[in-house]
Amino acid sequence: MWQITREDLESIAIGAGILGTGGGGNPYLGKLTLLSLLEEGYQVEVVDLDTLADDALVTEVGMMGAPTVGVEKLPHGAEPRWAVEALEGYMGRPLDAILCAEIGGSNSIQPLVAGALTGKPVLDGDSMGRAFPELQMSTHCIAGVPPVPAVLVDEKNNRVIFSAITDPSTLERYARDLCVLMGCTAELAMGVMTGAQVKRSAVRHTLSLARRLGDAVRAARAAKEPMADAVLAVTGGSELFSGKLVDVQRRTVAGFARGELVVEGAGQYRRQWLQVAFQNENLVAWAGDDRGQRGRVVCSVPDLICIVESETGEPITTEQLRYGLRVTVLGIPCSDKLRTPAALAVVGPAAFGYPEVHFVPMPKVAGVGIE
Amino acid sequence: MRIGIDVGGTNTDAVLMDGRTVVGWAKSPTTLDVSSGITGVLAKLLFETGVAPSAIAAVMLGTTHFTNAVVERRSLSRTAVVRVGLPATGALRPFVDWPKDLVEAIGGVSYLVHGGYEFDGRPIAALDEAEVRAAARQIRAAGIDCVAVSAVFSPVNTDQEIQVAALLADEIPGVRVSLSHEIGRIGLLERENAAAMNACLVHLAERIVNSFRRALQELGISAPFFISQNDGTLMSAEFVEKYPVLTFASGPTNSMRGAAFLSGVKDGVVVDIGGTTSDVGVLVNGFPRDASVAVRVGGVRTNFRMPDVFSFGLGGGSHVQSDPLQIGPRSVGYEITRRALVFGGSDLTASDVAVAAGLADIGDRSRVAHLDPAFVAAAVARMTEMIEASIDRMKSAAGDVPVILVGGGTLLVGDRLNGVSELHRPEHAAVANAIGAAIAQVGGEVDRVFSLDATPRAQALVQAKEEAAQRVLREGALPESVEIVEVEEIPLAYLPGNAVRIRVKAVGALALE
Numbered sequence: 009m010w011q012i013t014r015e016d017l018e019s020i021a022i023g024a025g026i027l028g029t030g031g032g033g034n035p036y037l038g039k040l041t042l043l044s045l046l047e048e049g050y051q052v053e054v055v056d057l058d059t060l061a062d063d064a065l066v067t068e069v070g071m072m073g074a075p076t077v078g079v080e081k082l083p084h085g086a087e088p089r090w091a092v093e094a095l096e097g098y099m100g101r102p103l104d105a106i107l108c109a110e111i112g113g114s115n116s117i118q119p120l121v122a123g124a125l126t127g128k129p130v131l132d133g134d135s136m137g138r139a140f141p142e143l144q145m146s147t148h149c150i151a152g153v154p155p156v157p158a159v160l161v162d163e164k165n166n167r168v169i170f171s172a173i174t175d176p177s178t179l180e181r182y183a184r185d186l187c188v189l190m191g192c193t194a195e196l197a198m199g200v201m202t203g204a205q206v207k208r209s210a211v212r213h214t215l216s217l218a219r220r221l222g223d224a225v226r227a228a229r230a231a232k233e234p235m236a237d238a239v240l241a242v243t244g245g246s247e248l249f250s251g252k253l254v255d256v257q258r259r260t261v262a263g264f265a266r267g268e269l270v271v272e273g274a275g276q277y278r279r280q281w282l283q284v285a286f287q288n289e290n291l292v293a294w295a296g297d298d299r300g301q302r303g304r305v306v307c308s309v310p311d312l313i314c315i316v317e318s319e320t321g322e323p324i325t326t327e328q329l330r331y332g333l334r335v336t337v338l339g340i341p342c343s344d345k346l347r348t349p350a351a352l353a354v355v356g357p358a359a360f361g362y363p364e365v366h367f368v369p370m371p372k373v374a375g376v377g378i379e
Numbered sequence: 380m381r382i383g384i385d386v387g388g389t390n391t392d393a394v395l396m397d398g399r400t401v402v403g404w405a406k407s408p409t410t411l412d413v414s415s416g417i418t419g420v421l422a423k424l425l426f427e428t429g430v431a432p433s434a435i436a437a438v439m440l441g442t443t444h445f446t447n448a449v450v451e452r453r454s455l456s457r458t459a460v461v462r463v464g465l466p467a468t469g470a471l472r473p474f475v476d477w478p479k480d481l482v483e484a485i486g487g488v489s490y491l492v493h494g495g496y497e498f499d500g501r502p503i504a505a506l507d508e509a510e511v512r513a514a515a516r517q518i519r520a521a522g523i524d525c526v527a528v529s530a531v532f533s534p535v536n537t538d539q540e541i542q543v544a545a546l547l548a549d550e551i552p553g554v555r556v557s558l559s560h561e562i563g564r565i566g567l568l569e570r571e572n573a574a575a576m577n578a579c580l581v582h583l584a585e586r587i588v589n590s591f592r593r594a595l596q597e598l599g600i601s602a603p604f605f606i607s608q609n610d611g612t613l614m615s616a617e618f619v620e621k622y623p624v625l626t627f628a629s630g631p632t633n634s635m636r637g638a639a640f641l642s643g644v645k646d647g648v649v650v651d652i653g654g655t656t657s658d659v660g661v662l663v664n665g666f667p668r669d670a671s672v673a674v675r676v677g678g679v680r681t682n683f684r685m686p687d688v689f690s691f692g693l694g695g696g697s698h699v700q701s702d703p704l705q706i707g708p709r710s711v712g713y714e715i716t717r718r719a720l721v722f723g724g725s726d727l728t729a730s731d732v733a734v735a736a737g738l739a740d741i742g743d744r745s746r747v748a749h750l751d752p753a754f755v756a757a758a759v760a761r762m763t764e765m766i767e768a769s770i771d772r773m774k775s776a777a778g779d780v781p782v783i784l785v786g787g788g789t790l791l792v793g794d795r796l797n798g799v800s801e802l803h804r805p806e807h808a809a810v811a812n813a814i815g816a817a818i819a820q821v822g823g824e825v826d827r828v829f830s831l832d833a834t835p836r837a838q839a840l841v842q843a844k845e846e847a848a849q850r851v852l853r854e855g856a857l858p859e860s861v862e863i864v865e866v867e868e869i870p871l872a873y874l875p876g877n878a879v880r881i882r883v884k885a886v887g888a889l890a891l892e
Contacts, residue, residue: 037568041470076828076869076880077498079566081531085470163467163503191497192878254777332772 009059009129010216012052012120017042019222024116026221026239027214029312029340030326031288032113032139033075037082042121050124054132054215055105057207064104064203067095068135069122070115072143072160072183073193078114084163087195088122094159094167095197106130107206109146109198111214112139112289118195130215137211137343137378138312141288143183144176145355147345148201151209155179158198162190211343212379217242225321235321236336239314244377245340246370248293248306249282250274250318253333269329270299271337282306282337284313286326291360293337308362310347310355311370312340312378341370343378380434381891382424382600383817384417385633385810386442389713391416393424394813399640403428404810413444414590421598432599436891441607441633441816444587445580445623449481449677454586456525457486458579459518460571461511461547463530463539464495467503473529473571478678485579488521490514494539495531498878499830503531506539508546515550525555527578529571533560534826555581561622562683564826565880569673569682576679577624584623588616605889610684611636611666611815612822612886615855627676628685633815635660635667635686638783640818641805647781648770651811652788654696655710659689659769662783664864666886668775684824689773693765695788697729701754706761720746729791732758739790759793767797774798785811819889823850826882839881840866847885856887 010016021035042052060066069088071078096102106126108119111134123130135146149155158170160183168186173179179198187194221242228238240246251274258267266287273280281299285292290313296303307313315324318334346355347369357365380402385392386409394404405424410416417440425432448454460473473489474482492511493504518526526547530539537560544556557578563570595604605613609628619626631651638649645665651658661668667686674685692708696715699706711718711726718724720731721742727750733739735747735755774780779800784792785808796802807814825847829839844863851861865884 037471040475044471044475074498074878076565079568081495081497081503082464082468082567083470084466084468165466188878191501191503252771331776332774334772 009053009055012042012046012054014043014046016219017046019226020116020215020218021222022225023218023221024111024113025323026225026314027111027116027218027312028113028139028289028323028325029314030286030290030324031141032110032115033078035114035117037079038114038117038121041085042117042124045121045124052120052123053129055129056132057210057212060105060131060203060207062202062204065099065101066105066107066131066201066203066206067092067103067197067199068107068109068119069195069197070109070118071193072187072196075114077192081163081191081193083193083195086125086165087161087163088118089125090165090167091159091161091195091197092122092126092128094161094169095157095200098157098159098169098171099200103128103200104203107201107210108134108215109143110134110136110139111218112136115139116215116218131206131210132215133210133212134214135210137214137346138310139289140355143180143196143198146176147209147211147343147351148199148205149176150345150351150354151205153199153201153205153209155199157200158183158196160186160190161195166190209345211345214378217378228321236316236338239316239321239338242377243340244373245312245338247336248313248339249277249280249295249337251277251282251335253329253331253335256329256331267326271335272299284315284337285362287360288326290315290326292357292362292365293339305365305368307339307370308357308365308367309360310342310351310367312342314338314340339370341372341377380430380436381817381819382421382435382438383813383815384420384438384440385630385812385816386413386417386440386444387630387812391420392810392813393420394807394810394817395424395428395430396814396817401807401814402430404807404813406810412590413442413587414594417591418594418597421594421600425598433601435600435602437602437819437889438595438600438604439607439613439816439819440591440604441629441812442626443630445584446627446676448580448583449576452481452484454583455485455579456582457523458525458527458575459521459523460487460489460527460529460575461514461543462489462491462571463493463506463528463543464567465491465493465504467495467531468567471568473575475568476680477572481677481679485575486523487575488518488523490517496533496536496539498532498535498828499833500532500536506542511543511546512550515547519551524551524553525557525578525581526551527557527559527571527574529559529567529574531567532565532828533558534565535828555621557581557622562624564682565828566673566682569680572679573624573681573683576676576681577622580623581621584620588620592616605819607633607816609686610822610824610884612820613889625683627683630812631658631660631688632667632686633812634785635662635815636665636818637811637813637815638785638805638808639665640814641807641811642783642803644781644783644803647783648773649783649785650766650770651786652784652791653694653786654715654788655692655694655712656690657693657766657769657786657788659773660686661773661775666864687773689769691765691769693729693762693791695728695730695791699727699729699732699758704757704761706758706765729762729788732762733791738793741790762791763793763796766792770796771798784808819891820886821851821854821856821889822884822886823847823854824882824884825850826880828878828880830878836879839879843881843883844885847883851885851887855890857890860888861885862887
């Protein structure tokens, strides 16, 4: 159990940026919100999943919507509390703890804000172990835990409760349309899960992993050591490629920014090319000795492909990609819970439109990285 | 004829232009009061060219005065922010994430009222007149007369910000109101920050503009004068009094615009090599490419257009060390004329290497004759690599690009650079900033989110272009000269495909008598 400090928050935001694997939204505004709350005396307590009783009730809290709108129409501030209260009202009993839905990107901070406002502990874990674009891409949904009751709340405290749904993908579709009506940003509390279910299906220790990752990056920065090495040491990942970004192609498909980039190898990768396909987050990386051809797959979803600026080690989001950047591409092994056949059906390459790509898991180091 | 003036940290430069011809130029040291330095350099320029003050049709001025005031926290007025957005936006108050000393320096107080718009223009809440008036009365009671107004999605719909301005004017006699939609882009905090910084500079702007005006009157110049904005277009003196913040970072912009003008290159890379550092920027259609990320000014995050500039530590005064070979980032800077070997000093600088290699002929070349030719060749090769790498980094696509060299350190560069299609070293490059200021163009920009369910894409584009063109005309452009120079379409991520952000920029030639 630990109390979130200002320093923790700085580190978690950095770690979450890396685990965002190119997408997930910027944690900056969430970080500022929580910093203000901490200054006002609010506290956030993070607890291990094992402290949770089997019959405890838990919900996931996060934001849904377009980051471009999120930076303009800032929240009222109470939405996370309203969302939790709505589910408690529906259940007729209080909830016991908050879970993070998505440790990658801006949704890493939302559950901490909810914890501060409700006084409920936040569990050290999440349902993705990275960032994903859609809500059914969650270890709980994959395990068959129903995502309802769920509630979508806007800044006017309009609440819409989903009490039953055929499947998580249908909830994703309905919620996203409702989110547009609510002005393209909304707070989502999804599922009321039992302690037993969460202990079985959550990806454990990802909040402390994000913090450790951020700590390591900040220490490397201060010591002027390579940040990429710090990231690899904490995540158990490996360097996939390094070179110059020479091409970025973007197109929009059904509201998602899809595209591909090409990196020309430098140093030990000279005369090689890396292609990366992305849809908000990075999806598949191919390396080969022919620029025009996709070579062999070196990493793919659900493993994490993280592109950092070679010189500074700063993660580069898919929106920031442009010709001329010197980049190092890192591969980070994902959670074991995303590597089962049932999970790969939802978050594997085929689920993102690459049925020809066979997922080959990156090797893991025992006791290191995402569990 | 037109006069361009650049008030820099060290020198005030002035250039007299007739159409596209540089008639003459003058330099003199920048003075503490700014205006006497301007009077000095203008008197020199008019005397040397023999041109009568009555022949001047317009004066254009570039200045870093307002940026420096914020950075140094001086001459700032007490400022209030009225944000229009409740029940949204309460999570983060105005001035959040500002340096504490700056908030104290401007006594920042803030009020949140109901209102604002959704991304598609629907109101979040109706404006509550009584609520705005109550806030205004408190601001007046506190003795504050500089107010910034920021409404959610005001770039989509400006009505509520304008209504609030009218209510403030009604309640607070003589109030100066800064409206966020006139200043920044989508991104509430950053736009509001820029508006608040503007508000705290308004009184200073009125004083500065007046002192410029007096300086011109003393010389008998009755022509209108304009000040350059950070996007390379001009604003009238009256507009600067309202929106001084738009002058931030106009220095590098003017330098790049001047380089484009002098070389005739509209698309290419500008390398400005100074004494300590080099700045590399990209010209797109004659204008600097924007930095797309948030930029901090005086410690405050803002999102208004800033030129995308990459700086690295190579200049004419850079220290050169052998074994291992190391060039910069340390430099003798402005002391080069005393400390470099060729000028009788004892520091080996990049300029000394250039002289030894025969690239330049300055100072006493016998003083570098002892340098090992192999070492000189290696040092020149390293400098060339540094410049080539910086150009390559800033290019927007593969392939060779035209490069324009400006600044005092251009002598470091030989005749050929890899990745460069043509190398320009324009005449008068030493006063590129002042020339950039004198290019008489005005601009207008539209940055809005369109719901494509309500407006088809083609119609949205036409609408945005027409609005941008209208804005240019309002700035005083010749109607036949108006052109669209930039169109950017950004689909909103994580949403079904029906909302897109469109940004259009138009420019036109200023109509001068």
